[in-house]
Amino acid sequence: MKSSVISWTWFHKLGSPKWFYAISGRMLPWLTVAAILLIGIGVIWGLAFAPQDYQQGNSFRIIYIHVPAAMLAQSCYVMLAVAGVVGLVWKMKIADVALQCAAPIGAWMTAVALVTGAIWGKPTWGSWWVWDARLTSMLILLFLYFGLIALGQAISNRESAAKACAVLAIVGVINIPIIKYSVEWWNTLHQGATFTLTEKPAMPAEMWMPLLLTVLGFYCFFGAVLLLRMRLEVLKREARTSWVREEVMNSLGREVAR
Numbered sequence: 675m676k677s678s679v680i681s682w683t684w685f686h687k688l689g690s691p692k693w694f695y696a697i698s699g700r701m702l703p704w705l706t707v708a709a710i711l712l713i714g715i716g717v718i719w720g721l722a723f724a725p726q727d728y729q730q731g732n733s734f735r736i737i738y739i740h741v742p743a744a745m746l747a748q749s750c751y752v753m754l755a756v757a758g759v760v761g762l763v764w765k766m767k768i769a770d771v772a773l774q775c776a777a778p779i780g781a782w783m784t785a786v787a788l789v790t791g792a793i794w795g796k797p798t799w800g801s802w803w804v805w806d807a808r809l810t811s812m813l814i815l816l817f818l819y820f821g822l823i824a825l826g827q828a829i830s831n832r833e834s835a836a837k838a839c840a841v842l843a844i845v846g847v848i849n850i851p852i853i854k855y856s857v858e859w860w861n862t863l864h865q866g867a868t869f870t871l872t873e874k875p876a877m878p879a880e881m882w883m884p885l886l887l888t889v890l891g892f893y894c895f896f897g898a899v900l901l902l903r904m905r906l907e908v909l910k911r912e913a914r915t916s917w918v919r920e921e922v923m924n925s926l927g928r929e930v931a932r
Contacts, residue, residue: 712891758840
């Protein structure tokens with residue numbers, strides 16, 4: 675019972691812009707360092723030292739960018755849907771901040787996944803693009819991200835924009851299981867999951883270990899960029915509050931002291 679009360683207290687604290695700004699400032703350096711190390715080690719290991727694929731040769735190495743970007747693109751949209759639910763049900767302002775700040779990052783990751791997939795598909799399938807179920811559903815995901823970004827900017831009233839974006843995020847999340855299971859539901863050219871949490875990877879450890887590092891690194895990168903964007907948006911939205919003025923004055927004081 676006590677742990678449940680503590681968890682709910684933490685949840686409601688997260689809805690406070692001031693508390694979020696403070697805690698995110700402590701997390702940001704750690705996520706940044708972790709992202710640099712994990713992506714650096716994973717990409718160098720995968721591109722330079724991992725063995726060639728017996729069928730695709732060196733062309734498979736784009737997997738170390740393509741797979742993390744595709745996974746992050748889907749996870750990001752799920753996060754947007756969760757933020758939408760939190761914003762509609764608990765009326766937390768920080769949920770809309772997260773939604774608006776994460777959408778452009780998710781759009782970029784989706785674009786990276788599509789571009790790297792096309793580069794990988796050319797030597798593998800002999801074509802840059804096919805109207806495959808997996809590719810088409812990922813393209814729809816990109817359009818959903820664009821829709822969220824455009825909707826948030828088109829409505830001048832912040833509260834109305836937050837509700838509209840939350841509804842679109844929640845409705846659009848139905849596309850995520852379609853992306854995930856498209857290779858099982860339809861006859862597609864796209865291969866199945868590279869690795870899952872429930873099964874041992876089919877590829878040797880020398881291949882999937884650097885991939886795991888890059889996946890973790892991409893998520894840390896997402897966390898760092900998201901927190902940075904959210905902190906700036908919080909300062910913008912809370913510019914008239916006393917705690918923001920104090921934070922700005924303290925920052926200016928530290929700069930002068932240097």
